[in-house]
Amino acid sequence: MEPSKDTTPRRLPTDYPEWVCCDCGKRYGRRSPTYATWHQGECEICGLTKTVTEPRDFGHLKNGWHFLALESMALEVVRCAGSGDQSFVECLHGDDDSTKRLRSAIVSLTEILKTAF
Numbered sequence: 001m002e003p004s005k006d007t008t009p010r011r012l013p014t015d016y017p018e019w020v021c022c023d024c025g026k027r028y029g030r031r032s033p034t035y036a037t038w039h040q041g042e043c044e045i046c047g048l049t050k051t052v053t054e055p056r057d058f059g060h061l062k063n064g065w066h067f068l069a070l071e072s073m074a075l076e077v078v079r080c081a082g083s084g085d086q087s088f089v090e091c092l093h094g095d096d097d098s099t100k101r102l103r104s105a106i107v108s109l110t111e112i113l114k115t116a117f
């Protein structure tokens with residue numbers, strides 16, 4: 001019997017996922033699925049509960065898929081923060097000097113990342 005993966009806490013997507021959703025499969029997979037058996041479950045790349053299938057249905061994931069996944073997560077955070085939508089980060093709500101500095105650091109980071117990617 002294989003050890004259960006259900007007890008493993010969710011972390012950054014560095015382990016090869018057992019289940020991926022359609023969006024992540026299209027983004028990180030090598031091809032479109034011809035045969036896939038979908039079921040409702042948690043995508044191990046984006047963490048959302050959607051219809052998922054095995055990565056092999058997408059011809060398996062591209063090399064470096066987890067860097068791509070991390071990049072897109074980082075970009076999403078920076079995009080929200082840079083556009084002033086910082087409500088999703090509780091600790092960015094403060095009006096004190098250090099929080100203001102942190103906010104402006106995030107805005108500079110957005111500019112840097114815009115040119116980096």
Ligand SMILES: [Zn+2]
Nearest residue numbers: 021024043046
């Ligand atoms: Zn996904």
